[in-house]
Amino acid sequence: MNAPSPNAYTAYPDANGRFGDYGGRYVAETLMPLVLELGRAYDEAKNDPAFHAEMSGYMTHYVGRPSPLYFAERLTQHYGGAKIYFKRDELNHTGAHKINNCIGQILLARRMGKTRIIAETGAGQHGVATATVCARFGYPCIVYMGATDVERQKPNVFRMNLLGAEVRPVTSGTGTLKDAMNEAMRDWVTNVDDTYYIIGTAAGPHPYPAMVRDFQSVIGTEARAQMLEREGRLPDAVVACIGGGSNAIGLFHPFLADEGVRLIGVEAAGHGLSTGQHAASLTGGRPGVLHGNKTYLLQDDDGQIIDAHSISAGLDYPGIGPEHAWLHDVGRAQYVSATDDEALSAFQLCSQLEGIIPALEPAHALARVGDVAKELGKDAIVLMNLCGRGDKDIFTVAEALGSRL
């Protein structure tokens, strides 16, 4: 077997969980032994064919994979540039890519003999996916959710309750996703013996960024093979939205070694980068340490974390996964942004032209896909991850458009 060359993009993280200068394990000493144990358990599972076989079974029969690769013909015509393809991860069970990671982690939790599951959630998609696998595998489930988000996302709170999960509103700090993550960490540090923490994005202390990426890489692995079969070649660019960055890294990672494929991440520019009210950590932040990893963060001069803003609750996070921070610095991936208004327009356009109501998160990616398609021209191919469906967002969108439901 050929060892990967030290500078190969796919060789990261290193043994210390580092992607270049980013990543690592910045947690309290009480958690450190648990994080190290998780790393060992994941390494064992990763090398166990039985673990992969079981996961693959659930991916096929429970999640509904592989998700289709779809040629968005009318959007392609609309923009008049490159052919636009969607990876349809919104067709997964529970309506988003989040379930891919939850299946992997619940199987790992069971393997480790844990008996209680906790998670954080922003919009509620990861909370719903976690509640789903906990129901399926018979685990008690506690989901921490910012009190502000509980109020904004009542349907998802109800869904989690239906699935048997307890949703705990978090009022500490500013009551948003970052505070929910703080509270989940506090729960974990308090319940060290029996509890497994399912983090929903490719961030947090090592091994989470690598593990979540690996579980989400099914997206890119499938899409790459489907594209080769369909078009006989690789796409010229792949595009995905980024909050913490789990769907994007899942799509990008299997293309990292394909140097001819451009990787484009789209951050949430909220009301606009110049307003300070956005969630674009790479474009508008600088490196720091939060939630167990070193990465780009929105922060003030004193290193205090600044609240993010995005119309999309799933992108409303002041940090980004460490692998994206590294891919940004080394230039392998390119990161751009889209505002609330641009995402809203793309949301409507996709609904009207393709008969697909996208989640507000991939609507951000969609808002830049037209530019990329035009720039690359008619002979090119652009692949975008449609990572979630928009049913959950109809109230937010109605309000933004001035309708009452």
Next chain:
Amino acid sequence: MRHNRIAARFAALKAEDRAGLITYVMAGDPDLETAFEILKGLPAAGADLIELGFPFSDPMAEGPPIQRAALRALKIGMTLRGTLDLVRRFRLEDKDTPIILMGYTNPVLSYGFGPFAQDAAAAGVDGLIIVDSPPEESDELSEALDIAGISLIRLTAPTTDDARLAIVVKRTSGFVYYVSVAGVTGVKEADAASVAPAVVRVRAASNLPVAVGFGIKTPERAAEVARIADAVVVGSALVDEIAAAAVTSAPAAAKVLASVSALAKAVRTARLDVNVTSV
């Protein structure tokens, strides 16, 4: 070499055959001048060492009392620089009481490890505790602090096994801080029966003094721990009093300092009260 206030203080405590009291308060809580008044009054009230928290927006290992203290401090504009200013003012009057800053990585990283260490040493800081910087991530910070002559004090926890304990204490200086409960600050109560063997374990791994904290709220509990450890840390209980005083417009400094006196009395007499000597 710089005068080492931490070592001098623990040597003095040993000579007196008693444990020390370490009090934690947050810089800028509930406001700048009250925080300074409290800080200034701590040595006379009986604090042997002082832990001074600097606020962070996302204090992952803190329970509600210190979370709220951090928010109060941030609200009045307290920063890491402002915290160093407080220490500088304190040092004009007190040259001997060790001051240990406690907080999270990001404000220190944002300041720059090197510049922070130099400025902190110049202000009169003796030690630093960074909750979210385990040994694996601390090389750069350790080097900067070594150059400036500031101790990096490490936490060990009930989850730290012997193999890991050796790694943790290796680059610790000043003292070792044993976190007596698996949890956040100020929620669970420490149990003296489980603390005793843990302190023995830490002593076997390190020659440094051992301080015990997280979950010690009352003079009674402080006295129990003072019989087995070299120092007792009390934080959340004091911070809660500041919060309560702010609500009732009571003089926060006087109330907190009275509590410190009661804790100090309990700690100072702990080994005289019963026929239990240090283990």
